[in-house]
Amino acid sequence: MIAAARPGRYGEFGGQYLPETLMPAVAELEAAWLAARAEPGFQDELARLLRDWVGRPTPLTDAPRLAEAVGLSRVLLKREDLAHTGAHKINSAVGQALLAKRMGKQRVVAETGAGQHGVASAAACALLGLECVVYMGTVDARRQQPNVFRMKLLGAEVREVDAGSRTLKDAVNEAIRDWVTNVRTTYYLLGSAIGPHPYPAMVKDFQSVIGREARAQTLALCGRLPDVVVACVGGGSNAIGVWSAFLDDRAVKLRGVEAGGEGIASGRHAASIVGGSVGVLHGSRTLVLQDDEGQIRETHSVSAGLDYPGVGPEHALLAQSGRAEYVARTDAEALAGFALLSRTEGIIPALEPAHAIADLRQVALALGRDTIALVCLSGRGDKDLEVVMSRGASPPDRGLVPGGRGTKPPDG
Amino acid sequence: MTVASRAGAERIGRAFARAKDERRLAVAIYLTVGFPSRAETGPLVVAAIDGGADLVELGVPFSDPLADGATVQRASERALREGTTLGDCLAAARTASGDVAILLMGYANPFLRYRRGLADLATDAAAAGVCGLIVPDLPAEESAEFDDALAPAGLLRIDLYAPTTPDARLQRLVPRSRGFVYCVSLTGVTGARTALGADVRDFVGRVRRHTALPVAVGFGISRPEHVAALRGIADGVIVGSAALDAIAAAPEGRRADALRELVAALVAAGRSA
Numbered sequence: 001m002i003a004a005a006r007p008g009r010y011g012e013f014g015g016q017y018l019p020e021t022l023m024p025a026v027a028e029l030e031a032a033w034l035a036a037r038a039e040p041g042f043q044d045e046l047a048r049l050l051r052d053w054v055g056r057p058t059p060l061t062d063a064p065r066l067a068e069a070v071g072l073s074r075v076l077l078k079r080e081d082l083a084h085t086g087a088h089k090i091n092s093a094v095g096q097a098l099l100a101k102r103m104g105k106q107r108v109v110a111e112t113g114a115g116q117h118g119v120a121s122a123a124a125c126a127l128l129g130l131e132c133v134v135y136m137g138t139v140d141a142r143r144q145q146p147n148v149f150r151m152k153l154l155g156a157e158v159r160e161v162d163a164g165s166r167t168l169k170d171a172v173n174e175a176i177r178d179w180v181t182n183v184r185t186t187y188y189l190l191g192s193a194i195g196p197h198p199y200p201a202m203v204k205d206f207q208s209v210i211g212r213e214a215r216a217q218t219l220a221l222c223g224r225l226p227d228v229v230v231a232c233v234g235g236g237s238n239a240i241g242v243w244s245a246f247l248d249d250r251a252v253k254l255r256g257v258e259a260g261g262e263g264i265a266s267g268r269h270a271a272s273i274v275g276g277s278v279g280v281l282h283g284s285r286t287l288v289l290q291d292d293e294g295q296i297r298e299t300h301s302v303s304a305g306l307d308y309p310g311v312g313p314e315h316a317l318l319a320q321s322g323r324a325e326y327v328a329r330t331d332a333e334a335l336a337g338f339a340l341l342s343r344t345e346g347i348i349p350a351l352e353p354a355h356a357i358a359d360l361r362q363v364a365l366a367l368g369r370d371t372i373a374l375v376c377l378s379g380r381g382d383k384d385l386e387v388v389m390s391r392g393a394s395p396p397d398r399g400l401v402p403g404g405r406g407t408k409p410p411d412g
Numbered sequence: 413m414t415v416a417s418r419a420g421a422e423r424i425g426r427a428f429a430r431a432k433d434e435r436r437l438a439v440a441i442y443l444t445v446g447f448p449s450r451a452e453t454g455p456l457v458v459a460a461i462d463g464g465a466d467l468v469e470l471g472v473p474f475s476d477p478l479a480d481g482a483t484v485q486r487a488s489e490r491a492l493r494e495g496t497t498l499g500d501c502l503a504a505a506r507t508a509s510g511d512v513a514i515l516l517m518g519y520a521n522p523f524l525r526y527r528r529g530l531a532d533l534a535t536d537a538a539a540a541g542v543c544g545l546i547v548p549d550l551p552a553e554e555s556a557e558f559d560d561a562l563a564p565a566g567l568l569r570i571d572l573y574a575p576t577t578p579d580a581r582l583q584r585l586v587p588r589s590r591g592f593v594y595c596v597s598l599t600g601v602t603g604a605r606t607a608l609g610a611d612v613r614d615f616v617g618r619v620r621r622h623t624a625l626p627v628a629v630g631f632g633i634s635r636p637e638h639v640a641a642l643r644g645i646a647d648g649v650i651v652g653s654a655a656l657d658a659i660a661a662a663p664e665g666r667r668a669d670a671l672r673e674l675v676a677a678l679v680a681a682g683r684s685a
Binding site for chain 1 (some may be wrong): 456474475476477478479480481485489492497498519520521522523524525526548549550551553554571572573574575576577578599600601609
C-alpha cells in the first residue's frame with residue numbers, strides 16, 4: 001500500500017494550505033473523524049444507514065454485450081448509479097453528515113458541480129435534521145437544473161456562485177469562505193478526495209466501501225481479481241474509493257480516466273493529471289491546471305462533475321509512482337460511451353463514468369481481449385439528459401451502436 | 413545572520429518605530445496590483461505613501477482568493493483581466509520610495525510558480541526593495557519551504573493569527589514570528605465591515621503574551637473610527653478592502669486623491685491625543 005509519509009502527505013503532495021482561521025477546525029475534524037472511526041457505535045450506525053437508506057451493497061453487473069462491443073472478455077460494472085440519490089457521492093455525504101452531527105455542528109455547507117454531491121448532502125442533512133447550504137456555480141446550476149430542484153426539495157438552500165469560471169472550483173472557493181466565516185458552528189462537507197488533510201483521507205475512507213464490496217463481488221463471480229479497475233477521475237473520489245481495495249494487489253492495474261474535453265491539445269479540458277503540473281489549490285499541493293503565472297485555468301468538460309482544475313493528492317502520487325495510469329477521453333468519446341452503455345446494457349450512465357466506458361476499447365487494445373475489466377459506474381445519467389439532448393445527439397445514431405454479433409463498435 | 417537577512421526586518425521595525433515615536437498607530441495599506449489598471453498602480457502606491465502609509469502591501473492577484481471577500485475578489489479578477497503578473501508587482505515595489513516598508517501579499521501558488529521557484533522570487537523581490545511576504549493560505553505547518561527560500565535574501569514571511577487560534581498554538585508559534593505579527597480581527601474573509609470584531613482586545617492580548625514584536629490588526633478595518641478604537645490595543649492597522657472601495661468609488665483621474673485622503677484620515681485617527 002502506498003502510505004502517506006506523515007498524515008496528510010502523499011509524497012510531495014497533500015498538506016494543509018489553509019488560512020490560519022481554519023487550522024484549528026481541520027485539527028478538530030481530524031480528531032473527531034479518527035475517534036468516530038474507532039468507535040463501534042458510529043460504525044454500526046453508518047453501516048445501518050448505508051444498508052437501509054443508501055441501499056448497499058450495490059450490485060456488480062456483468063455486462064456481456066458491452067464487453068463484446070468494446071472487445072473485452074468481460075466487463076463488470078460496480079453499480080453506484082443504483083445507490084440512493086443516484087451516485088457514489090452519498091457514501092461520503094452520509095458518513096460526513098453523521099460526523100457533523102457527532103461534532104455538534106448543526107449547519108453544513110457543501111459545494112457541488114454536477115449537483116450529485118449537493119443532492120447527496122441535502123438528502124443526508126434532511127435525514128439527520130441538519131441545516132444545509134449548497135454552493136453551485138451559475139454555469140453548473142444552469143446545466144443541472146433538475147438537481148437544483150432536487151436539492152431545494154430536500155430542504156437545502158442553493159447559493160449560486162457568479163465568480164471566476166462559475167463552476168465547481170468557484171463553488172469550492174465560496175464554500176471555504178463560508179466555512180472561514182462560520183467555522184465555529186459549521187461543518188464543511190467536501191464532496192471529493194481533494195482539499196486539505198484530513199479530507200482526502202477521510203473521503204477515501206468513506207468511499208472505500210465501493211472497493212471492499214467490488215473486490216468480494218468480483219471474487220465471488222469470477223473466482224479471481226479483475227485485471228484492471230477503470231474509473232473516471234475529476235477530484236477522484238469514486239476512483240480512490242474503488243481502488244482502495246486493490247492498491248496492494250500489484251497485478252491489478254488501475255486506470256483513471258480524466259475529462260479530455262475538446263482534446264488536450266485544444267487547452268479546453270479538465271485533465272489535471274494528463275495535462276497539469278504541480279501547484280497549490282484548495283488547501284492541497286497536487287496536480288493542477290494553471291498558466292505560467294500560477295493562475296488556475298478555466299476548465300472545460302461536457303460533464304460538470306469532472307469540470308475541476310485539480311485532483312486529489314493521492315492521485316497525484318499514484319500518477320507519479322506509476323501505480324495507476326491516467327488517460328483522458330474527450331467529450332465526444334464520453335457521449336459515445338454514454339450511448340453505448342445505454343444501448344448495450346439498458347443502463348444510462350452519468351456523463352462522468354461515461355468517460356470510463358469510453359476508455360474500454362483502449363483498455364482492450366492495451367491489455368488484450370482476455371482482460372476482465374471492473375468499471376466503477378459512479379452515477380446514473382438522468383441528470384444529463386438535457387445536456388446530451390442539447391448536443392444534438394438525441395437519440396444517438398443507431399447505426400453507431402452494435403445491434404448484434406459482428407457489428408462495428410461505435411467510433412468516438 | 414547575514415546583513416541581507418536583517419534588511420527586511422529592520423525596515424519593518426523602523427516603520428513601526430517611527431509611528432510609535434509619533435505616538436500613533438502604524439498604517440499598512442493593501443492595494444491589489446493591476447487594479448483598476450496596470451498603469452494606475454504606480455500612482456496609487458505613491459498616493460498611499462503621500463497619505464502617510466508606513467507599510468504598503470502589494471496584493472498579487474490570484475484566480476482563487478479563498479480568504480478574500482467580494483472587494484478583493486473583484487479587484488483580483490479585474491487585475492488578471494488587465495494581464496497583471498507577479499513581475500508587475502515587483503515593478504510596483506520599485507516605484508516606492510522613502511522609508512515605507514513594502515510587502516507582497518498573495519496566495520502560495522503564484523509565488524511557487526515564479527520563474528525557477530521561490531529562490532528566484534526572493535532574489536528579485538529583495539532587489540525590488542520588498543521586505544517580506546504575507547501568504548494567507550500558508551499556515552505554519554507549510555511555511556518551511558518559503559522561509560528557507562526567503563531568508564538568504566533578507567526577506568521575512570509575516571505570520572497571521574486568527575481569533576480561532578487556541579492559546580497553546582499561539583504559545584508554540586508566535587515566538588517564531590518575525591517583523592510583526594498580523595492579527596486577523598475577525599473570523600471570516602477580508603472585506604469592509606461596519607463594526608470591529610468584538611473580541612479584538614482580548615485576542616491581541618492573547619497574542620502579545622508571546623511576543624515583543626509589533627502587532628498589527630487587519631481584516632474588516634475600514635473606517636477612521638475603527639483605527640481610533642484600536643489605539644492602545646494594537647501597534648498598527650492594515651486596511652485593504654476599504655482602500656480598494658475608495659479607489660473604485662472615485663471617478664477616473666480622482667482615484668489617487670481619494671486614496672491619499674482616506675490614508676491621511678486613517679493615519680490621523682491613529683494619533684493619540
